[in-house]
Amino acid sequence: MALDRRAELGEFLRSRRARLRPEELGLPQYGGQRRVPGLRREELALLAGVSVDHYVRLEQGRTLHFSEAVLDSVARALRLDAVEREHLYRLARPWSGSESAEAPVQVVRPGLQRLLDSAADVPAYVVGRNTDVLAWNPLAAALITDFGALAPGQRNLARLVFLDEGMRRLYVDWRAKASDTAAYLRLDAGRHPDDPRTAELLAELDASGPEFGEVWAEHLLKDKTHGRYKYDHPVVGPIDLGFETLRLPDDPDQALVAHTVEEGSPSETALRLLAAWARESLPAG
Template identity: 85%
Template sequence: MALDRRAELGEFLRSRRARLRPEELGLPEYGSRRRVPGLRREELAQLAGVSVDHYVRLEQGRTLHFSEAVLDAVARALRLDDVEREHLHRLARPWNETDHATPPLQRVRPGLQRLLDSSADVPAYVVGRDTDVLAWNHLAAALITDFGALPPRQRNLARLVFLDEGMRDLYADWPAKAADVVAYLRLDAGRHPGDPRTAALVEELSAACPEFRELWAEHRLKDKTHGRYVYQHPVVGRLDLGFETLRLPDDPDQALIAHTAEEGSPTQTALRLLSTWTRPAFLDVARPGTSGEDGALAG
């Protein structure tokens, strides 16, 4: 069963109304008479310059035939950032055939795997839809987990972060990492609302982990671009690593994530030690090519 895009649209808009405060926008405060957090629908419609009925139909998902101008006005009134604005347009556009289609199996080109393998001093991996880990090099496996030793279905960042106890110790700020993963998964779910595998993953994690349930209900969105995570590695200790994300021009669902350390830093020294100590153990790892049952990740 796929995610309900109309329900997603309504919940997203309500969550964004709830985070705004009337006094911040120059609206009168009604004190104890205000029974809902954030803005009322009427107030949001006023700020957006649309009729209350028009906005209510949008939030309730009664129709998905709204002009870009109306959606842009609502986005401005809600103070959405670029990622949130794009998400709103995606959820509110009319249905088409691809919305109901299950996306094809994910494949990593051999050349991309060779690029990963040649980056001996840089932990790098490829993330696909639903946070599936599609390919990796030996140092990414040494840093995060031995992906090759996992069943294909478990090579998934969301499952690992929320269901693998070791991940809670690996990330110095696990709550921040967990929030980022959920926000990225939420964004990806909006890109493929008809994929039943996304809905199954969300249902599985919601049932298994209360932290995931709470974060999913917040409707936060975050693309993976660049940033920094601190790892508490069991072998080499603290690693303060930046990361950069490169998207494939011909397959934007795939992103190559590469971690870097500052030149001359203790993290760079520790990372080189980790690479030297662990490389032989990962040289013979079978390399994935698809997300099917033939050796790579199942979605």
């Protein structure tokens, strides 16, 4: 089943209302005990300068053709960031054409693969739609997992993070990694809501146990940009790495992720040891 835009829109807006407090925004207090945290619909409508009925129709997804002015007002009232604002627009004013069709199979350019291979001292990989890992270099395989030993359909970060026990042990704060991964996946699902491969992946993860459902229910959204993770690697032990993400200009659904390490740190030594181990232990290519 494809992502239900109307249900997703309502859940997204309710989750963003829940994180706001009327006393922090200078709103008058409505009488009665609150049954849920955060702003009521009436309060959000007042803050956005729209009628209560208009906002209710938006949250209930009665139509998916709201004006730019209304969406801008609601986004400002909810204090959405740029990623959340884009998600709101895609849900409330769905794009036509390729945004609604099954996305084509992604292919990594040979030149990009050569770039990965030439960065021998930098763990780097290319991630595509649905958090699929499309290409990688040996050091990325040594750090995360031997992608080449996996079937193509299993080279997926969300599947690995939630279903692979080795990944749970690899990340010092697995819960934070799981939350980030779900946030990346939710953003991607909003960009390609009718892609059956997205629906298949979500169904598989949902059936895997309660943990994915708990993380997914947080309704977090995140674009992969930069950050850092701490690893407890089975070969070299603790290693603290940052990462930087570069979107491909001619295919924004592909991103090059490269890890960084602080010069002179213990993690730099560990990364060098890992690179030496990779040259000896992992197959080339």
